[in-house]
Structure formats: structure tokens, C-alpha cells
Amino acid sequence: MKLNRRQFFKICAAGMGGSSVTMMGFSPTPALAEVRAFKLARATETRNMCPYCSVSCGVLIYSTGDKSKNAKADIIHIEGDPDNPVNRGSLCPKGAGLLDMVKSPNRLKFPEVREPGSTEWKRISWDEAINRIAKHMKTDRDANFMTQNKDGVTVNRWPTTGLLASSAASNEAGYLTVKTFRSLGITALDTQARI
Amino acid sequence: MTNHWVDIKNADLVFVMGGNPAEAHPCGFKWAIKAKKTRKAKLVVVDPRFNRTAAVADFYAPLRPGSDIAFLGGVINYLLANDKIHHEYVKAYTNAPFLIDEGFAFDDGIFSGYNTEKRSYGKDTWKYQLDKDGYAKVDETLESPNCVFQLLKKHYSRYTPEVVSQVCGTPKDAFLKVCEYIAETAAPNKTMTNLYALGWTEHSVGSQNIRCMAIIQQLLGNMGMAGGGINALRGHANVQGITDFALYAQVLPGYLSAPGDADPDRKTYLEKRTPKALRPGQMNFPQNFPKWFTSLCKAWWGDAANKDNDFAFDYLPKLGGASDVLSIFNAMYEGKMNGFFCQGFNPLASVANKKKVGDALAKLKYLVVIDPLATDTSEFWKPHGEFNEVDPSKVQTEVFRLPAGLFAEQTGSFTNSGRVVQWHWKAADAPGEAKDDTEILAALFLKLKEMYAKDGGAFPDPILKLTWGYRQPAKPAPEEVLMEINGKALADVVDPKDATKVLVKAGEQLPSFAMLRDDGSTTCGNWIYCGTWSQAGNNTARRDNSDPSGLGQTLNWGYAWPVNRRILYNRASADPAGKAWDPKRTVLKWLGDKWGGNDIPDMRPDAAPDQGVMPFIMNPEGVARLFSRELMAEGPFPEHYEPFETPLDKNPMHPNNPKATSNPAARVYKGDMEAFGKAKDFPYVATTYRLTEHFHYWTKHAHINAVLQPEQFVEIGEELAREKGIRNGDTVKVRSNRGFIKGIAVVTKRIRTLEVDGKKVHTVGIPIHYGFKGVTKPGFITNTLTPFVGDANTQTPEYKAFLVNIERA
Numbered sequence A: 001m002k003l004n005r006r007q008f009f010k011i012c013a014a015g016m017g018g019s020s021v022t023m024m025g026f027s028p029t030p031a032l033a034e035v036r037a038f039k040l041a042r043a044t045e046t047r048n049m050c051p052y053c054s055v056s057c058g059v060l061i062y063s064t065g066d067k068s069k070n071a072k073a074d075i076i077h078i079e080g081d082p083d084n085p086v087n088r089g090s091l092c093p094k095g096a097g098l099l100d101m102v103k104s105p106n107r108l109k110f111p112e113v114r115e116p117g118s119t120e121w122k123r124i125s126w127d128e129a130i131n132r133i134a135k136h137m138k139t140d141r142d143a144n145f146m147t148q149n150k151d152g153v154t155v156n157r158w159p160t161t162g163l164l165a166s167s168a169a170s171n172e173a174g175y176l177t178v179k180t181f182r183s184l185g186i187t188a189l190d191t192q193a194r195i
Numbered sequence B: 001m002t003n004h005w006v007d008i009k010n011a012d013l014v015f016v017m018g019g020n021p022a023e024a025h026p027c028g029f030k031w032a033i034k035a036k037k038t039r040k041a042k043l044v045v046v047d048p049r050f051n052r053t054a055a056v057a058d059f060y061a062p063l064r065p066g067s068d069i070a071f072l073g074g075v076i077n078y079l080l081a082n083d084k085i086h087h088e089y090v091k092a093y094t095n096a097p098f099l100i101d102e103g104f105a106f107d108d109g110i111f112s113g114y115n116t117e118k119r120s121y122g123k124d125t126w127k128y129q130l131d132k133d134g135y136a137k138v139d140e141t142l143e144s145p146n147c148v149f150q151l152l153k154k155h156y157s158r159y160t161p162e163v164v165s166q167v168c169g170t171p172k173d174a175f176l177k178v179c180e181y182i183a184e185t186a187a188p189n190k191t192m193t194n195l196y197a198l199g200w201t202e203h204s205v206g207s208q209n210i211r212c213m214a215i216i217q218q219l220l221g222n223m224g225m226a227g228g229g230i231n232a233l234r235g236h237a238n239v240q241g242i243t244d245f246a247l248y249a250q251v252l253p254g255y256l257s258a259p260g261d262a263d264p265d266r267k268t269y270l271e272k273r274t275p276k277a278l279r280p281g282q283m284n285f286p287q288n289f290p291k292w293f294t295s296l297c298k299a300w301w302g303d304a305a306n307k308d309n310d311f312a313f314d315y316l317p318k319l320g321g322a323s324d325v326l327s328i329f330n331a332m333y334e335g336k337m338n339g340f341f342c343q344g345f346n347p348l349a350s351v352a353n354k355k356k357v358g359d360a361l362a363k364l365k366y367l368v369v370i371d372p373l374a375t376d377t378s379e380f381w382k383p384h385g386e387f388n389e390v391d392p393s394k395v396q397t398e399v400f401r402l403p404a405g406l407f408a409e410q411t412g413s414f415t416n417s418g419r420v421v422q423w424h425w426k427a428a429d430a431p432g433e434a435k436d437d438t439e440i441l442a443a444l445f446l447k448l449k450e451m452y453a454k455d456g457g458a459f460p461d462p463i464l465k466l467t468w469g470y471r472q473p474a475k476p477a478p479e480e481v482l483m484e485i486n487g488k489a490l491a492d493v494v495d496p497k498d499a500t501k502v503l504v505k506a507g508e509q510l511p512s513f514a515m516l517r518d519d520g521s522t523t524c525g526n527w528i529y530c531g532t533w534s535q536a537g538n539n540t541a542r543r544d545n546s547d548p549s550g551l552g553q554t555l556n557w558g559y560a561w562p563v564n565r566r567i568l569y570n571r572a573s574a575d576p577a578g579k580a581w582d583p584k585r586t587v588l589k590w591l592g593d594k595w596g597g598n599d600i601p602d603m604r605p606d607a608a609p610d611q612g613v614m615p616f617i618m619n620p621e622g623v624a625r626l627f628s629r630e631l632m633a634e635g636p637f638p639e640h641y642e643p644f645e646t647p648l649d650k651n652p653m654h655p656n657n658p659k660a661t662s663n664p665a666a667r668v669y670k671g672d673m674e675a676f677g678k679a680k681d682f683p684y685v686a687t688t689y690r691l692t693e694h695f696h697y698w699t700k701h702a703h704i705n706a707v708l709q710p711e712q713f714v715e716i717g718e719e720l721a722r723e724k725g726i727r728n729g730d731t732v733k734v735r736s737n738r739g740f741i742k743g744i745a746v747v748t749k750r751i752r753t754l755e756v757d758g759k760k761v762h763t764v765g766i767p768i769h770y771g772f773k774g775v776t777k778p779g780f781i782t783n784t785l786t787p788f789v790g791d792a793n794t795q796t797p798e799y800k801a802f803l804v805n806i807e808r809a
């Protein structure tokens, strides 16, 4: 009989005694203290990855709520994924503290602007942020777009705006970044990979 | 990594230099411990600090920061002088027998072709001699004075154990002991794995540090082997993926060299990038470049990329020169840039010379920070006491801060440093109004597109015609994006040998890059990721961790690029006849009619050994390069140059040639040369490093990490502490020629004072993780101190070796 951890928790939660679980041919690992198993049994488990170093340890994220449309999920626990062939359930001191990163008091929650010369941030709406940034971009691009270089070669670049890209973004976000920014003509493009 | 994390367990020797995996990559490092436990493997560490990797090593040797090439050059010399090389491998699989141009020379630290004014090389002589058919000439006896093998021997004969000790400060017997460990793996059935990270890359000679190891691993026959290879441990979780996707200027996705000013049209561009084989019968895989490139243009511009418009070649911006983070900030500093985006990147903290970076940002018209956290960069304009002294009324930059999601709040794939692409799932929404990076990008892009459609403007075509067929245009789904990256057939793809045989039907996802075509009938957003989402579905989400070979290959877990291959160059794990060098760790072998074993062959599957197709299929010569031809900026063989801030005032290997003191081909900007400190004012060598409790500049925002390592400290050895009257726990001020920081002194035995070139050299170790934003104690940014100069090939800044002074604050 093959059960994953999640199903295993469910069985525990359903009130099956430890001894009968063992009789079924497997036993809980010592790390799975029963109290926590009960707590996590009601949680939704999501497979994810530690975003810190490039070992990319597998993690299991436990959240309240069952992912139905109107239920707001709240992450309550993160631990190593025992199935992941690299970390096999372990996490280092960085990864073990991931919940505190998710819950950091310094998470940004809404768009803000700091006006020229100002000493303060000001909250703005997404619409305002996107409109204002896009306007800046278009003004700069239209004014400084270079169609040809001095030798008459078509170069079609926009040299006066640049981007530093995240190495913590997913491949899909990275791909869309490069696709859109290249299409705008940006060549001043670099990533954390260099440093 | 040429190999992968779990494969480290297959090594006989784990050689760690330029990295500290026990602290920086703990869960990967356990495979080194596994190798020690189950194979009786040895662990050898060479590092300026006796770090925690060293603490569990079988042997540790210290060296002065920035002297790695001298050390490794010494290893090369030891292997050659003591005949500790894997002869059959070297002769068959490397360019050792190749003949080099007669004009190639090396004189007192400088190779032939140097232009002092331009600080760069003309590389006409760094070439093979070619025969009339354009193939490289070889001398199978390895005796010709112009063959690579003899040139290599000659070049490194100067790196004697005495010279190594003089330059590195490593005691001679310790150096020789390391050599003995390494030399043992020259046996065909023994392997050394090399683990390195930023301790090698963050030097003005970073790439050549790694080239040294490439030479060593080839001489020992350790490439392609289980438990072998050159393994860059790398930094961020998806630093590998983001590099693969070309979030930097010089390349397009899949390492396709980007078009530049010298490429007026598609034909010229492709011709320059499609090499011809340099030896008969070689695969010369980059000959497929036009297929990869054309499929990318089709993925981006669809029908608007066609034969009539050179497949939209003009839609791609052409690179006009250097475009790395240092050159970008230099241009910004000179007032040549108006706008800038920092997406999950905190340059004020992570780029060299914080003052210059801050001054540069203040010259922008607009700055957009997209991040999950309140970064230091986003507040470069805001006074934070002595940690960030600035007058906001003088900063006219308009700064936007857009909240993004974190890993737990997104679905998508990450690629670990072992090239394994793994899918992850979203667990919760990001807080408040924060949005996923892709949504933010889509919003900006669609707004601009709308404005260009309505009002026109400079060259709108590439924007208006960019493919954007996502079901919800404002919310491209990661699944749709990975499918686009993988690519599909636009028309039936047929067998080139038999046009009646359809390999992939029109509309289907492609199974591998072998199906890509250069006639516009296929799309692919990144050729090396072709196969990640085939007709079978999302292969990166596969979760079968079974390992029938016992080598840890787990071929059904996630998807490794290229084509799910786990060990690169694995054809070299078998001898020329196709028999595994070590049958107990067979990666690949010839089965009589095809290649098979425990990995996806890095070879044409039906190339019989007697056809002589060599293992390094990405090289036009088919073999690995001991001599790197014209591919490196500062020479075809690595040579020791001093860091730009040297404690010695000269290069002890070339004391009378000031041109050869530091990397002669490194780029130094006006004003930065003057900002280098001299040993008389800044007598101590500084090196930056990372702590196991912190990750870069992120975890200073997380409570538990801040509790574990709450504030900036500075590590010094006991001898320096005595000389300067500094005690454990004192607050010290560390100055470089660019600024100062303060921290708590930690006096340890881990950093030794070394005897270098007849004088004592003290090293100061400085962790990087602090700043004025975070839940750690507010502090200085370490990169206030570091010099604005990079490696000549990659422009990675020299964070690991510079000069400082230190005193009690």
C-alpha cells in the first residue's frame, strides 16, 4: 500500500492508532510528532522550493484553507520535502526560517511613489503606478530610440533605460521579462547572476 | 554544474576551492559528507579562511585572497612534472596534440598581440595551425614544441612549489600535500569533483581561475565522469535559470550570442555564429545555431517573423558595446541614462562601490523597484544616519516601488545549479495588493502597447507584433509560458533523410531541440529548454525519484537541460572504444549498435566508437580545450595577475613588468583607477563572504535569521588583532579608498597571517548581509568598500580581494 505523507496525515487524523498504522506496513518517522501531524492534517500541502541558494531544496508549504475560490490561504508551516532527491527532507538554517521571510514585516503591500525631492513615500493605486511608469518609458523611448548607429547600421535600440533582473524569479517570469524588454529595444540588461 | 548535487556522492576526492558549501549550500554539501562516509572519499579545502567546510575536511591549506591561479598553476605544473595525468584521455579528448600558430608567444606576463593603450589583445596568433581543408593540424606524438601539450608544460614550468608558496603564502608542504591528493585521481577509475562558487568568480581574473580547474580536470580525465566535473555551486535559487534565459545583454535565451553593431543583417549574424568543424567527422553541434535562433524569432514575433523580413532580425535591438552591471552604472553615473528597473535586485547593496551606485541612481529621472521587500535600493534617496548619508531635496529621481510575490505565492519552474528544472506550486496569495512578477510585466507591457497602438512613436513594430496569445493577456499563466518556451511545430516536421516521414505533426509540442528548423516551421523560446513541456506534458513537474543505477541520476525527477542529460560530456566517461573508464560507475557505454547506460548520451546515439566522434560536441574541434584559443580576454592559458588592489605593489611573477601587475585586459573606467587604494595606506587584504544563517540581502528582513546573526561583524586573525590592539567585541572601523563601514570585531584563529613574497600579509574577512533596511540591526553596506572593477571576460566585480585599513572605532 502506497501512501504519500498527506494521505498518511489524513489517516492519522481519522483516528487510526499508531499501532494499526504500523501494522499496515509502515511507521511514521520519528520527526512526525503526532501533535503536529494533527495540526497539519487540516492544512493544505503545496510543493514548492526554497528560493535562497541554488541547491533549490524541495519544501512542503502548509496553509489553512482548502484552495477553494473564496477561501483565503494563510501559510502556517514550511518544511523540507522528503521526496526531493537532493535535500531529502532536510533544510539548512536559511531554509528552516522561510516562514519568517513570507511573514516579514518588510513585505511590500501596495504600490508607492516617492516624488522628486520628497522625503516620504506616498501610496498610489496600481493604475496610477502603471500609467505613470508607462508614460515615463514612452517619453524616454521616443526621445532616445536609436534606429541606426553612426555607420548607418540598423540597431533599433533604446539605450537610456535599463533593467536589472531577479535571479529569484521563475523561469517563466524571466522569459517574459527578456521577451518584453528586448521587444522594447532595451540592451542595458543584466542580472544577479553576474554578481 | 557539469554534474549535479547528488552526483557529488560518487567522487573519490571532493576538492573545494573558491566556495564554502558547508555554510553556503548546506543541503547540497551533505552529498560530500555522503561520499566521505560511503566511498571513503577525501575532502580537501583551500581557502583564505578555515571555514566550516575546512572544519570537516581531511586536509586544509590556506592561501592569500586573489592568488588562486598561482596555486592552481602550481598544481598543473606538479601533474605534468610528475607525470600524473590520464594519458589516453588527454591525447584523445583534449586539444593537447593540436599545433598552435608559430607567432604565439608569452613574454614576461604578456601574451602576443597586446595593445597597451586599449588594454586589450589582438588575438591573431592565439590560433590552431590549419591544413588546406580548414582542419586543425595535430601532432599525435605530443612532442612538437608548438603543440598545446608542450606549450602548456612550458607555460606552467614557472609555477614551482617555491613560487606557489612565495605568491600564495601557502606553506610549501601543505601545497604539495594538496597536489598529492589531486594527482591520485589521474587513475582512469578515480575521480575528483571540484566545487566552487563566488570565491573564484569575484576576482578580476575570475574566469581564468575556473579555466585552471578546467585544465586540471582534463589532465586528470575527470570530465564526463560520475563524481567528476566542474561544479559551480552558484548563488540564488534560480540564478541558473535566469542565466539560461539570458537576462543579460550579451546573449539571447539559450546562450545565443546577441546581435550587435557589427551585424547589419541576419545573414552576416548567422555566418559569424555558425562554426565549421575544426576536425574531420566532429558533431560541431553549434552548426545548428540558425535553427535555434530562427525558432526564437518565431516564438517572439510569430507570423510577423518571416522570410520576407529576415525573420524580424531588425526587431531585435543590437548591442552597442559593454552592457554589464558595472558599465550600466558607469553610464548612469555619467548621466547617460534616464530610467531604470530593479526587479528583485538590490544594486545599492550588491554592486561594488555603494557611493558611486547611489550617486548614479540620483541622476535618473525615474527608478522602478519591483520587489517583495523594502530594499535598500528603493530608499537610496532617504537619509539613514551614517549608513546612508544623503540629502533627499537634492535627489530629483521619481521612485516607484511595486510589491511583488515570493516563491510561495507563485507557480512556475526554477532551475537548480545541477541544471535540473523543477516545477513548484503556489500556496497562497501575496500580501495586500502585491502581484506576481509576470502580472506586473504584463500590465506595463500591455499599457505601452496600447499607447503605441493609439499614438504611434519610435519603431512600434516589435512591441505591437510581439506574440501575446495568453488566454488572459493580463495574466499569462506559467503553464502557457513554459509551453511557449518549449516550442511547437507550426508545420509538420519531417525527417531530413526521408521527407515522407513526419516526426512531429503541425501544432504539437516539440520533444527536443533536434526537431528545430531554420525555415520558420518551428517555434522555441529557449532551445536548451526544448523538451521541458513536450506532448507528454510538463516534464519539469515529474516527481519519480527512483534511482535504478544507484548513481543518483533520478532521470524521472524534473527535467535537466539539455534533453534531460544529467552529466555533461558523458561520452568522455568511456574510453575511445566505448568501454566505461570505471565500470562500477558507468555513465555511458557503447552497446554495439548505440550508446546507452545511465544517462542521456552526450553523443549522436548511433555514432560507433570507430567513427572517432569526440565527446565535446559543442566545440568545433570535438575535444576539450587546454588552450582556449581566442575565447578568453587575457590569454589562452591562465596566468597569475595580482588583484587590482595588491598588498605587494608588484606581481612577484613579473616584478619588472608593471603592465603585468594586474589583469592587463581588465576594463578600468576613468576615475576608478585613481580610486584604487595602495598598500602603504591600506595595508590589509580584505575578502567578503557569506554566513550560513543569511542569504544575500534578503534574510535581514526575516526575524529568525536576524536573531541568529543580528549585526555586522568583521573577522580578523589573532596576530593582526594584537598588532592593532583590537579585542573581541570591540567596534572597529574598516576603511578602503572608497569609504568606510563599522562592525564588531571577531578575533579568530580561522584567518591566518601569511608570509607572502617576503612580507607578512593579514586578511580581514567581512560578511556582506547587512544594510539600513531590515529587521537586523541597521548597519553599513559592505559594498561601500569594494572596488569598481571586474573580471575581463564577465565583468564580475572583484569582491574577494581588495585593500583596507582597520582600527578601533
Ligand code: SF4
Residues within 6 Å of the ligand: A050, A051, A052, A053, A054, A055, A056, A057, A087, A090, A091, A092, A093, A094, A095, A096, B024, B025, B026, B027, B028
Ligand atoms: S534550505 Fe538551505 S541549502 Fe536548501 S536551498 Fe534553501 S538555502 Fe539552499
